[in-house]
Amino acid sequence: MSDKPADAAKDKPAGKKKLVLIGAIVAVLVVVGAAAAWFMLGAQGGEGEEGAPAQHKAAAPKGPPTFLPIENMVVNLADPGGDRFAQLGLTLELADAKTAEQVKQFMPTIRSAILVLVSQRTSDELLTKEGKEKLAQDILREVSKPLGYKVPKKRKPSKDEEEDEDEEEAPRPSANPVRGVLFSSFIVQ
Template identity: 50%
Template sequence: MSSAAAATAPAAEGAPKKSKKLLFIIIGVVVLALIGAGAAFFILKKNTAEPSDGHEEEAVAEYHAPEPGTPPTFLPLDSMVVNLADPGGNRFVQLAITLQVQDAKVSDAIKIYMPSIRNGILMLVSQRTAEEILKPEGKEKLATAIIEEISMVMGYELDEPSEEGAKKRRRRAPPNPLQGVLFSSFIVQ
């Protein structure tokens, strides 16, 4: 029996050595994982950091003068079907709009605000009657209203219309990067 007891004693001493190695391996893996997570957090925070002066900077509202001869960028919107404000409520318009913008950066910025922009356009169109929007002047007014709506959502400044005979001079807003609204489809039923 003494030989059996002697055989189990070294086996019992060998088990704690193995568990200590396993413990050190697990601790090492956890420490490496924490270091990796900290490095990833630092890199991601550095890439998405806000300006340090405390003021929020809106990249959307910045104006960058286009290079001369640079063609505009066109951003087509999904087609929309909108009920019109006609009596009886049985008239609607199907329209497809393409926005003419200064460059691809402005196009990307507009895509970020697209749900708000589409909502604003739908609200503008739904306030008009078929008679109003079938006239060329009505389409021009709608296009101007759409530019104003998108500019408001994006934070672009617009020149206020000057009253005739007004002697006050107002500060001119920087040129609007939203250059135009083009109707690629306009069907009233």
């Protein structure tokens, strides 16, 4: 019987050694993981891909966006004579499903604002790429208002900036969950 307590006493230090060894391995793994994360994030530096600042890359969406189609709209245009109209199909690109539910609550207000915006345009304005882009930006602003977000107006480029038309636009504000306005159909008659 005296052998069993001695064996138990020998096992206790071995058990403590195992715990210390496991703790040391976990600590090393944590340090290696932290160093790898620091290296990967630090490697992006002040600029990410394509020269975009890293802070804008960090604000990029983490998951896929939610798309909310808006029922087609037919609007009389502001052309002289009043015989021109536009039929628009819109889809909103939103950050998540929660934002989609918020937008649905304000849908009558949003549709009304969009109808007013489009009815102020002429067919000549809507038939150009710039006219469609401006309309999309104005619709983005109107959709964001009821949610409490502001979208800055796009400033006119200076003469120096007009030469480089392929230059990317400034990124949209990351706090706004309304990311974009997409045209699913666009008919002007």
